[in-house]
Amino acid sequence: MVIQHLDDDLRPAICIFYLVLRGLDTIEDDMTIPNETKIPLLQKFDTFLSQPGWTFTGSGPNEKDAHLLVEFNVVISEYLKLKPAFQTTIADITRKMAHGMTEFMTRKVETLKDWDLYCHYVAGLVGIGLSKIFSDSGLESPDVGRREELSNSMGLFLQKTNIIRDYLEDYDQGRIFWPKEGWSLFVSDPSKDLGEFKRPENSQQALNCLNYLINNALNHIPDVIEYMSQLKNQSVFNFCAIPQVMAIATLSACYNNHGVFEGVIKIRKGEAVKLIIQSRSMTNLLAIFDDHLRRMDSRILTNGNKINQETTSIIQTTLKKTIAPRYVRSPFQFSLALFVGLVSTFGIVFFLNKETLLERL
Numbered sequence: 001m002v003i004q005h006l007d008d009d010l011r012p013a014i015c016i017f018y019l020v021l022r023g024l025d026t027i028e029d030d031m032t033i034p035n036e037t038k039i040p041l042l043q044k045f046d047t048f049l050s051q052p053g054w055t056f057t058g059s060g061p062n063e064k065d066a067h068l069l070v071e072f073n074v075v076i077s078e079y080l081k082l083k084p085a086f087q088t089t090i091a092d093i094t095r096k097m098a099h100g101m102t103e104f105m106t107r108k109v110e111t112l113k114d115w116d117l118y119c120h121y122v123a124g125l126v127g128i129g130l131s132k133i134f135s136d137s138g139l140e141s142p143d144v145g146r147r148e149e150l151s152n153s154m155g156l157f158l159q160k161t162n163i164i165r166d167y168l169e170d171y172d173q174g175r176i177f178w179p180k181e182g183w184s185l186f187v188s189d190p191s192k193d194l195g196e197f198k199r200p201e202n203s204q205q206a207l208n209c210l211n212y213l214i215n216n217a218l219n220h221i222p223d224v225i226e227y228m229s230q231l232k233n234q235s236v237f238n239f240c241a242i243p244q245v246m247a248i249a250t251l252s253a254c255y256n257n258h259g260v261f262e263g264v265i266k267i268r269k270g271e272a273v274k275l276i277i278q279s280r281s282m283t284n285l286l287a288i289f290d291d292h293l294r295r296m297d298s299r300i301l302t303n304g305n306k307i308n309q310e311t312t313s314i315i316q317t318t319l320k321k322t323i324a325p326r327y328v329r330s331p332f333q334f335s336l337a338l339f340v341g342l343v344s345t346f347g348i349v350f351f352l353n354k355e356t357l358l359e360r361l
């Protein structure tokens with residue numbers, strides 16, 4: 001939906017970028033393909049882009065996007081029509097993502113550093129590639145493409161939100177993306193696994209762990225705000241803002257919510273529509289982040305829990321760093337604005353009067 005609303009110069013490139021990576025991810029996610037087949041397939045994936053006619057029919061029966069690979073020749077022929085700069089970025093990001101994915105086929109997400117690295121491979125790189133495409137199209141400044149740390153954070157915030165929300169779905173399919181360095185702080189026996197959080201007797205520890213990971217994700221918000229404030233083109237702004245507001249709404253819905261361990265927490269359709277309509281300007285975007293952060297903060301009980309206190313402190317820092325200063329004026333700024341306003345009003349009145357006086361004379 002957000003791709004369809006992009007300006008004409010970007011729509012085909014971003015659409016193909018999406019389909020290529022979705023194809024790659026469909027192979028990564030397919031648990032019916034053994035690693036001996038999967039790893040070489042992933043590692044060669046970027047070379048298929050220069051092989052007109054290449055398709056893949058080996059997906060498992062439950063892969064919802066299998067048809068994308070069955071008709072991948074169509075994606076390739078559209079890819080080859082893109083301008084060279086776009087093709088280079090797409091192939092480059094595809095190759096890096098595929099290598100990152102294979103790295104994590106043979107080892108798990110253990111440390112918090114691993115978590116950032118895995119999310120960099122599967123989502124941060126998307127942010128970096130998108131920003132290059134925006135800049136190369138001329139619709140955004142070259143700086144957007146250059147500031148890779150900010151682009152990376154855009155992806156990390158989205159991917160971490162997905163991983164946090166999808167605890168149950170992933171766990172039940174034998175996938176673990178919650179970093180052990182994080183969750184092991186909350187299980188009494190280190191040989192136990194992430195499945196412990198589903199048991200009713202561990203519900204408080206499960207919530208503490210959930211809140212701990214949400215805190216980690218919230219730390220990306222200052223970069224997200226800085227990235228968004230560089231954007232000039234309205235269609236690019238909406239394209240980037242919509243996933244971000246969905247993510248903050250999802251995190252605030254998940255915060256301290258045991259439902260994460262029982263099913264999938266989804267934001268309601270009406271809420272999603274409201275967010276899409278409201279997120280069209282920087283001022284409104286800031287207001288949405290501000291609103292959700294304050295809502296989360298108000299749900300934290302001051303019961304001395306370390307994780308909760310940390311949330312409060314992250315939220316306060318985030319609000320101070322990025323959000324509050326932009327539209328909450330200090331009393332001094334307010335008096336200054338009042339003073340400047342009054343002086344110019346009197347000045348204009350005086351000037352106009354002088355003009356009419358002169359005319360009369």
Ligand code: D61
Binds near residue numbers: 122124126
């Ligand atoms: C601005 C606007 C959109 C952005 C952005 C900045 C920065 C990053 C991203 C979008 C990517 C965020 C991905 C978050 C959702 N995660 C997934 O889909 C997981 O797969 C990751 C690898 C494939 C990435 C495919 C993708 C997604 C969005 C795009 C894009 C490519 C290209 C252009 C625009 C947007 C996840 O998939 C879950 C599933 O299959 O259900 C997984 O396997 O972990």
Ligand code: MG
Binds near residue numbers: 025028029122
């Ligand atoms: Mg995947």
